[in-house]
Amino acid sequence: MHYCGIDIAKRKHVLAVVDEKGEIVKAPFSVDNSRAGFEQLRDVLVAIPGQLTVGLEATGLSWPKTPSARQHTSIAPANILH
Secondary structure, three states: OEEEEEEOOOOEEEEEEEEOOOOEEEEEEEEEOOHHHHHHHHHHHHOOOOOEEEEEEOOOOOHHHOOOOOOOEEEEEEOOOO
C-alpha cells in the first residue's frame, strides 16, 4: 500500500509518496498546474506499484475533477480546517 499527499495551489502542486511504513517512495516535488504538469503527475503515479491512496486538499471545485489515473487508486479529499 502506498499513500500520496498532494498540496494543491494555484500555479504549482506539491506531492510526495510514502509506503505503509512511512518510508519515502517519492520525495516531495512540484508539478505545474498545466497539462504538462498533470501528465508528469500521471506518469509518477502510474509507476507506483500496488494499491495507492491519494489524499488531496478539498479546495474549491478542483478536487471533484481529479480523475483516478490508475486502476487501483482511491482519492480521499481532506479539509484540514474541519
